[in-house]
Amino acid sequence: xxxxxxxxxxxxxxxxxxxxxxxxxxxxxxxxxxxxxxxxxxxxxxxxxxxxxxxxxxxxxxxxxxxxxxxxxxxxxxxxxxxxxxxxxxxxxxxxxxxxxxxxxxxxxxxxxxxxxxxxxxxxxxxxxxxxxxxxxxxxxxxxxxxxxxxxxxxxxxxxxxxxxxxxxxxxxxxxxxxxxxxxxxxxxxxxxxxxxxxxxxxxxxxxxxxxxxxxxxxxxxxxxxxxxxx
Amino acid sequence: xxxxxxxxxxxxxxxxxxxxxxxxxxxxxxxxxxxxxxxxxxxxxxxxxxxxxxxxxxxxxxxxxxxxxxxxxxxxxxxx
Numbered sequence: 001x002x003x004x005x006x007x008x009x010x011x012x013x014x015x016x017x018x019x020x021x022x023x024x025x026x027x028x029x030x031x032x033x034x035x036x037x038x039x040x041x042x043x044x045x046x047x048x049x050x051x052x053x054x055x056x057x058x059x060x061x062x063x064x065x066x067x068x069x070x071x072x073x074x075x076x077x078x079x080x081x082x083x084x085x086x087x088x089x090x091x092x093x094x095x096x097x098x099x100x101x102x103x104x105x106x107x108x109x110x111x112x113x114x115x116x117x118x119x120x121x122x123x124x125x126x127x128x129x130x131x132x133x134x135x136x137x138x139x140x141x142x143x144x145x146x147x148x149x150x151x152x153x154x155x156x157x158x159x160x161x162x163x164x165x166x167x168x169x170x171x172x173x174x175x176x177x178x179x180x181x182x183x184x185x186x187x188x189x190x191x192x193x194x195x196x197x198x199x200x201x202x203x204x205x206x207x208x209x210x211x212x213x214x215x216x217x218x219x220x221x222x223x224x225x226x227x228x229x230x231x
Numbered sequence: 232x233x234x235x236x237x238x239x240x241x242x243x244x245x246x247x248x249x250x251x252x253x254x255x256x257x258x259x260x261x262x263x264x265x266x267x268x269x270x271x272x273x274x275x276x277x278x279x280x281x282x283x284x285x286x287x288x289x290x291x292x293x294x295x296x297x298x299x300x301x302x303x304x305x306x307x308x309x310x311x
Contacts, residue, residue: 058299065296094299101301103240108247148244148302182245 001228003029004042006072006088008063013049013085013205020208021046025221034066043228044081045072047088049141049203059102059144060090069095081125081224082197086142089189089199097197098190099157100149102142106182110143114214115180117188117202118168121161124191125227126198129219135172136165136216138202140180140188145201147183147190157190165189165200232277234289235308238298239270273297282309 005017014031021029029046032039039045052063063069069091076082076097084092092098105111119127119134130136149157157163165188168174174186181201189200204217240246246268253267277285289307298305 057296061296061299093301099301101299103244103302104247106245106247108251146245150243150301182247 001027001225002041002043003027003046004032004039004044005029005046005048006034006068007031007048008034008050008052008066010052010054011048011050011087013087013203016205017046017048017085020205020218021221024208025218025225027225032068034063034068036068036071038071039068039075039080042075042080044083044224045075047072047082047084047091047199048205049086049088052087052091055087055144058094059087060092060094063087063091064094073097076192076197079194079196081228083126083220083224084197084199085203085205086140086145086201089201090144092197092199098192098199099153100147100190102144102201103146103148104144105142105146105180110141111145111180112139112141113180114139114207115188115202116168116170116172116178117165118172118174120164120166123161124164124195124198125224126191126220127164127223128227129223133172134219135168135170136207136219137214138204138207138217140202142181142201145181145183147185147187147201149184154185157187158185160193162191162193162195163187164191164198165202232280232282232285233310234275234277234285235310236273236275236289236293236297236305237270238273238293238303238305239268241302241304244302270303277309285309
């Protein structure tokens, strides 16, 4: 499978994503500079974490208008698989490819730690290898990861099974104490209505090898690969 | 001409920054503070003299990039 990993000025998780996809999972992955106008022969696009354009104005606000994002939007509209991680999630929300927005953590603190995630419905390209309710241990590292959307949007997300990951405790219980940033409904990640675009604040690429104390993040990439190969 | 754009968080959106500043104001003795909301002020120098066209253009810019309509409101003022 061919992955394209976007690279903006200020991206800093791009190399980690390429490493996991290539060296850990054995697939093809290349970096795609923000000035490019096409995703080329990519089967899937990863929008990685970091601080694109210094997070100026709002997180993701400037990256969203880059050349490459126009190409990614077209790719997504044609059904292509796109996953945004951390700043990538913020960019996809700004671009309107995902509903809602990420705002300042309720605690105002930058949170950098492992969290537990409860996986949502398994009928998506990002969760198909993890049965619903699977609990994952994956780290977060963000100051602006509090998911916000209006009540109507939240209702829709729930009804359509678009909430793919929620902050939970070790046993998988979704509760306020397990919420690191104040996200509404403990949302850590969602997908769009068509289920081909997903975004999440936690970093699966930082938890894809046992040496990093968790390899739970692999299942997200492996789900995408399985989904693509079955197709 | 100059455009002055003010971007503020929507009422329904949490503003932890505003809350923290409110606490600080109370802490240093300012009484009667009911709420604090923190936004952004953007000043844009413009060419030309057509104020109406400038207003339309900056309103579009505010909607497209200077604010995020999901979480923020904006107001635009054109002045000399």
